Amino acid sequence: MKGLEGRAAISGIGQSQVGRRLGRDAMDLTLDACLDAIADAGLDRSDIDGVATYPGGWFGPSGFSGPGIPELQDALRLNLNWYAGGPEAAGQLGSVIEAVAAVACGFAKHVLCFRTVWESTAQGGGGRAGIGTPSGGGSGKGFRASGIMEWTLPYGAASAAVWIAMFAQRHMHEYGTTRAQLAQIALNARHNAALNPKAIYREPMSLDDYFAARMISTPFCLFDCDVPVDGSTAVIVSRTDCARDLLRPPLRVEAVGTALRGRPSWDQFDDLTTMAMRDAGAMLWERTDLRPADVDVAELYDGFSFLAMAWLEALGFCGKGEGGAFVEGGARIALTGELPLNTHGGQLSAGRLHGYGFLHEAAVQLWGDGGARQVHGDPRVAVAAAGGGPLGGCLLLVRD
Amino acid sequence: MTARNAHFWTGGARGELCLLRCSACRHWIHPPAPICPACLARDVAPEAVSGRARVATFTVNHQSWIPGFDPPYLVAIVELDEQRGLRLTTNLVKCAIEDVRIDMRVRVVFEERDDVWIPLFEPAE
Numbered sequence: 211m212k213g214l215e216g217r218a219a220i221s222g223i224g225q226s227q228v229g230r231r232l233g234r235d236a237m238d239l240t241l242d243a244c245l246d247a248i249a250d251a252g253l254d255r256s257d258i259d260g261v262a263t264y265p266g267g268w269f270g271p272s273g274f275s276g277p278g279i280p281e282l283q284d285a286l287r288l289n290l291n292w293y294a295g296g297p298e299a300a301g302q303l304g305s306v307i308e309a310v311a312a313v314a315c316g317f318a319k320h321v322l323c324f325r326t327v328w329e330s331t332a333q334g335g336g337g338r339a340g341i342g343t344p345s346g347g348g349s350g351k352g353f354r355a356s357g358i359m360e361w362t363l364p365y366g367a368a369s370a371a372v373w374i375a376m377f378a379q380r381h382m383h384e385y386g387t388t389r390a391q392l393a394q395i396a397l398n399a400r401h402n403a404a405l406n407p408k409a410i411y412r413e414p415m416s417l418d419d420y421f422a423a424r425m426i427s428t429p430f431c432l433f434d435c436d437v438p439v440d441g442s443t444a445v446i447v448s449r450t451d452c453a454r455d456l457l458r459p460p461l462r463v464e465a466v467g468t469a470l471r472g473r474p475s476w477d478q479f480d481d482l483t484t485m486a487m488r489d490a491g492a493m494l495w496e497r498t499d500l501r502p503a504d505v506d507v508a509e510l511y512d513g514f515s516f517l518a519m520a521w522l523e524a525l526g527f528c529g530k531g532e533g534g535a536f537v538e539g540g541a542r543i544a545l546t547g548e549l550p551l552n553t554h555g556g557q558l559s560a561g562r563l564h565g566y567g568f569l570h571e572a573a574v575q576l577w578g579d580g581g582a583r584q585v586h587g588d589p590r591v592a593v594a595a596a597g598g599g600p601l602g603g604c605l606l607l608v609r610d
Numbered sequence: 611m612t613a614r615n616a617h618f619w620t621g622g623a624r625g626e627l628c629l630l631r632c633s634a635c636r637h638w639i640h641p642p643a644p645i646c647p648a649c650l651a652r653d654v655a656p657e658a659v660s661g662r663a664r665v666a667t668f669t670v671n672h673q674s675w676i677p678g679f680d681p682p683y684l685v686a687i688v689e690l691d692e693q694r695g696l697r698l699t700t701n702l703v704k705c706a707i708e709d710v711r712i713d714m715r716v717r718v719v720f721e722e723r724d725d726v727w728i729p730l731f732e733p734a735e
Contacts, residue, residue, distance in 0.1 A: 361699055363676070364723075364726075366683055366685065369673070375671075380712065427669045427685070428669050428671075429669075430669075477687050477698075478640075478695070
């Protein structure tokens with residue numbers, strides 16, 4: 211630990227019901243997760259003096275976010291010293307990292323961080339929605355895109371699936387990465403999901419099943435894309451010295467990565483085989499004396515399979531361009547492997563909780579609560595990372 | 611459309627792909643910004659590029675995302691000849707899906723849609 215982030219620790223976690231088309235109110239899900247996390251830490255709501263969230267209240271397409279901080283604060287009548295919510299952060303976990311900074315600076319003692327999605331209910335039976343498309347259907351005639359969508363929507367590139375597929379394609383071109391290698395991210399997730407009662411897709415999946423799936427945007431097939439769900443996840447970030455007497459051994463934040471040193475863009479980044487994660491990953495190791503070999507378990511964003519592979523490279527678990535070879539055959543990233551990956555099933559099989567699910571699972575593993583999917587050998591160091599494209603943030607957690 | 615992007619979406623009426631360029635150091639700027647990222651000059655103005663490019667990467671999209679875009683179709687990022695890293699996301703047209711390759715040479719063509727001219731790219735010899 212070289213920075214101040216070690217003054218902060220994860221002290222509790224919570225999660226609502228997670229499922230497809232639950233039809234439940236987003237605030238209701240959020241309260242379930244938040245109250246669960248507060249109780250998990252052994253705290254009372256009166257102890258919570260900070261709140262952080264991504265991407266803020268009711269931001270983006272329907273279902274992309276739930277309530278904002280004011281609604282949650284008011285519902286629980288929280289007395290806050292610090293709060294922050296919004297989409298312009300180092301990825302989804304950037305909100306947690308902001309809480310870490312606030313705690314390390316002494317702005318707050320116990321920060322409740324949450325992320326709520328209800329995309330499955332919002333998208334209904336109509337299938338996965340494009341981003342920034344005109345609402346209400348129709349021909350779209352006369353519709354004008356704005357913001358970053360101005361440069362992609364006129365080309366039918368209305369989803370991160372399309373944007374990230376082009377990074378995967380370039381990676382294959384430069385490094386010879388194959389779809390069979392990419393498949394290992396999905397197969398590993400599915401295998402782990404079978405051991406997670408809350409996962410969405412738990413039935414076995416073979417490499418043949420993978421290759422038989424319909425294509426979404428080459429090289430991605432259906433199983434390279436995560437599954438939208440409804441659910442809310444919460445974590446408590448506490449001052450480490452205030453966390454020692456709580457129910458759980460604190461998970462100290464050894465280091466964080468938030469850097470974005472290239473252009474903040476889906477198509478103008480200097481290297482089309484990696485993304486913001488390259489810089490966030492590099493920064494994380496600049497802030498600690500621990501090394502990738504010290505990590506016992508890795509929970510890496512897999513909104514699309516390729517992103518987890520790119521995070522493996524970005525975090526130095528293998529060399530640049532070696533992600534395909536690293537996951538080849540799947541043994542290395544299995545629960546019993548040298549670097550267990552996405553032990554809950556990732557977003558690919560456990561559901562798109564949008565970043566927070568990885569941090570939640572890192573804590574589950576470090577506290578030994580994984581049940582049938584628990585990594586053996588008493589894991590003490592975990593990395594959680596989230597984001598793709600210009601979004602990227604990561605945390606290294608240590609149970610001392 | 612705004613004063614800042616109209617040159618890009620209407621240049622096709624004259625058969626030109628126009629991007630902003632720094633009047634001081636001649637650096638090309640995309641997406642548009644009212645400042646040159648290389649020399650910080652504020653004097654930037656639209657100028658036509660050659661329209662010649664190579665495919666930096668691509669995807670064959672099979673999913674229906676937007677009404678009017680019937681899959682499969684080709685989405686690509688092309689890098690213009692004028693400057694390293696000067697890229698556009700676009701569609702490749704007049705090109706069989708199985709023939710697309712990274713690094714293949716392409717050139718701009720335009721499709722008129724309502725009051726804008728969408729720059730697309732087709733294979734070039």
